Amino acid sequence: MKDSGSQSSNSKSVATSEDIAARLTDAVHEHRLLPGMKLNEDEVGEIFGVSRTIVRQALRAMGHEGLVTIERNRGAFVAKPTIKEAREVFEARALLEPQTARAAAERMTPADITMLNQHIEDEHAALASGKYGLALKLSGDFHVEIARISDHATIETFIRQLVSRSSLVIALYWRRRNALCESHAHHALLDAFENKDGNSAEELMKGHLLDLVSQLDLREAQNTNVSLKAALSQ
Amino acid sequence: MKDSGSQSSNSKSVATSEDIAARLTDAVHEHRLLPGMKLNEDEVGEIFGVSRTIVRQALRAMGHEGLVTIERNRGAFVAKPTIKEAREVFEARALLEPQTARAAAERMTPADITMLNQHIEDEHAALASGKYGLALKLSGDFHVEIARISDHATIETFIRQLVSRSSLVIALYWRRRNALCESHAHHALLDAFENKDGNSAEELMKGHLLDLVSQLDLREAQNTNVSLKAALSQ
DNA sequence: GCTTGGTAAATCGTATACAATTTGAGTCTC
DNA sequence: GAGACTCAAATTGTATACGATTTACCAAGC
Numbered sequence: 190m191k192d193s194g195s196q197s198s199n200s201k202s203v204a205t206s207e208d209i210a211a212r213l214t215d216a217v218h219e220h221r222l223l224p225g226m227k228l229n230e231d232e233v234g235e236i237f238g239v240s241r242t243i244v245r246q247a248l249r250a251m252g253h254e255g256l257v258t259i260e261r262n263r264g265a266f267v268a269k270p271t272i273k274e275a276r277e278v279f280e281a282r283a284l285l286e287p288q289t290a291r292a293a294a295e296r297m298t299p300a301d302i303t304m305l306n307q308h309i310e311d312e313h314a315a316l317a318s319g320k321y322g323l324a325l326k327l328s329g330d331f332h333v334e335i336a337r338i339s340d341h342a343t344i345e346t347f348i349r350q351l352v353s354r355s356s357l358v359i360a361l362y363w364r365r366r367n368a369l370c371e372s373h374a375h376h377a378l379l380d381a382f383e384n385k386d387g388n389s390a391e392e393l394m395k396g397h398l399l400d401l402v403s404q405l406d407l408r409e410a411q412n413t414n415v416s417l418k419a420a421l422s423q
Numbered sequence: 424m425k426d427s428g429s430q431s432s433n434s435k436s437v438a439t440s441e442d443i444a445a446r447l448t449d450a451v452h453e454h455r456l457l458p459g460m461k462l463n464e465d466e467v468g469e470i471f472g473v474s475r476t477i478v479r480q481a482l483r484a485m486g487h488e489g490l491v492t493i494e495r496n497r498g499a500f501v502a503k504p505t506i507k508e509a510r511e512v513f514e515a516r517a518l519l520e521p522q523t524a525r526a527a528a529e530r531m532t533p534a535d536i537t538m539l540n541q542h543i544e545d546e547h548a549a550l551a552s553g554k555y556g557l558a559l560k561l562s563g564d565f566h567v568e569i570a571r572i573s574d575h576a577t578i579e580t581f582i583r584q585l586v587s588r589s590s591l592v593i594a595l596y597w598r599r600r601n602a603l604c605e606s607h608a609h610h611a612l613l614d615a616f617e618n619k620d621g622n623s624a625e626e627l628m629k630g631h632l633l634d635l636v637s638q639l640d641l642r643e644a645q646n647t648n649v650s651l652k653a654a655l656s657q
Numbered sequence: 658g659c660t661t662g663g664t665a666a667a668t669c670g671t672a673t674a675c676a677a678t679t680t681g682a683g684t685c686t687c
Numbered sequence: 688g689a690g691a692c693t694c695a696a697a698t699t700g701t702a703t704a705c706g707a708t709t710t711a712c713c714a715a716g717c
Contacts, residue, residue, distance in 0.1 A: 229698080230698075230699070231697090231698075231699095239671090239672095240671065240672050240673075241672085241673090241699090242670085242671055242672065242673090243670095243671075243672095245699090245700095246483065249480065249483065249484070250483070250487065253484065253487040261678095261699085261700085262677080262678050262679060262698085262699055262700075263678090263679070263680095263698085263699080264679095264698070264699065274576070274577065277575055277576060277577040277578070278577060280575070280577075280578075281575075281577050281578050281581070284518065284519065284522065284578070285518065285519075288518065341511055341514070341515075342508070342511060343508065343511040343512060343514075343515050343585075344511070344514075344515055344518070347515070347581055351577075463667095463668080464668075464669070465667090465668075465669095473701090473702095474701065474702050474703075475669090475702085475703090476700085476701055476702065476703090477701075477702095479669090479670095495669085495670085495708090496668085496669055496670075496707080496708050496709060497668085497669080497708090497709070497710095498668070498669065498709095
């Protein structure tokens with residue numbers, strides 16, 4: 190839990206760079222910040238009431254996660270993964286997450302199950318009330334929670350990064366703008382977890398990731414700003 | 424290539440934070456900087472002739488890689504992986520590198536082979552002239568080069584991090600202080616690469632990593648500073 | 658002797674000032 | 688009008704000053 194308190198209990202808690210990075214990261218995960226958007230240092234600092242020093246720390250941290258691209262003397266932008274990078278992200282997830290799901294299944298406690306269940310319900314609620322961005326973020330968090338339960342901090346860090354970047358990929362390459370009909374997959378995973386069935390969990394996760402990729406449109410040259418060239422080539 | 428020129432061609436090239444991080448990282452890889460060592464900001468800045476601003480950027484970057492631990496108001500220290508973290512690093516490598524070796528084998532060009540060969544020779548030369556730290560670094564670079572050849576930037580980044588942290592693990596938990604008798608393993612891998620034999624490459628890499636782990640001493644409580652508690656529990 | 662307390666030095670955290678670079682508008686020319 | 692040029696405004700990069708925290712040392716007390 191630990192909600193990285195923006196303005197929590199203790200009256201005048203000044204925001205740290207971690208807070209800023211978390212807030213910005215959430216915004217990216219919820220598609221309130223979209224790939225390519227400029228993150229002006231003064232502007233961000235003004236919004237959160239901190240100096241540029243702190244903002245720069247946050248932006249550089251996000252740069253390391255691959256969420257933000259920093260161009261020298263030009264500033265920070267929400268990253269725009271290329272098609273190759275998009276493929277890589279999901280290939281890496283396919284390499285890490287199935288085994289992680291298996292490990293998680295074997296370590297799963299009743300408390301974990303309850304928590305994951307709550308997570309799925311929240312996701313449902315978000316979808317029902319039209320908060321697609323929030324639903325998307327929660328859907329990613331589900332994967333991160335599984336990694337956390339697997340109790341492998343190193344791989345958890347990698348998965349967290351990959352899930353993060355998946356938000357960008359989805360923003361750029363998702364086919365159907367409407368539903369994220371994947372809650373079924375998460376339910377199925379939860380069943381495997383309840384039965385402590387590592388094999389199923391591994392297979393379900395593998396299938397789930399393949400399913401996700403199959404809903405992306407990763408053909409070359411679709412989202413590149415080729416307006417000029419496209420107009421001329423006709 | 425691009426050797427991140429410390430003082431390259433252009434006369435007065437002021438060191439960037441990337442340069443500083445690279446220099447410090449090399450020092451860690453070569454065991455000139457050992458786990459636990461304090462990295463004083465003023466001191467580092469003095470050595471490289473840059474202000475603390477730049478040093479702090481470098482140290483935070485290394486923090487993200489897991490090479491450095493930053494404690495608030497206390498400063499940056501070369502990281503000291505616990506035994507659990509040490510295990511995790513090699514488990515993650517075992518998950519990523521065999522498949523990466525396979526992919527590399529399939530994409531390997533004659534130029535790549537030549538380069539890897541040179542790498543092995545350099546490693547030999549370093550060992551022969553007693554530069555164990557350099558040999559260790561080169562040995563790690565070998566793995567990173569394979570990742571690069573596999574042409575999967577995302578996984579390459581992960582492997583780079585893991586190899587980096589492996590240097591720390593080796594500094595803390597390596598059994599025999601003398602030789603790193605692993606050049607044989609690298610030779611065998613090279614043979615597989617020359618034959619474009621992905622299966623062999625994958626298997627050899629898996630075995631090589633297991634071999635490495637087996638030379639570590641990862642039993643509990645050997646390097647922990649428990650003098651007080653240990654004395655009291657008796 | 659060992660601990661406790663207090664003060665000065667060392668060190669880190671952050672804001673800010675200023676330099677360097679990019680951006681964009683406006684002007685001029687062809 | 689399209690393109691090249693100039694200059695001001697906006698923005699980022701870096702050094703530095705200053706406050707906050709930790710550390711280290713030394714003296715006093717039990």
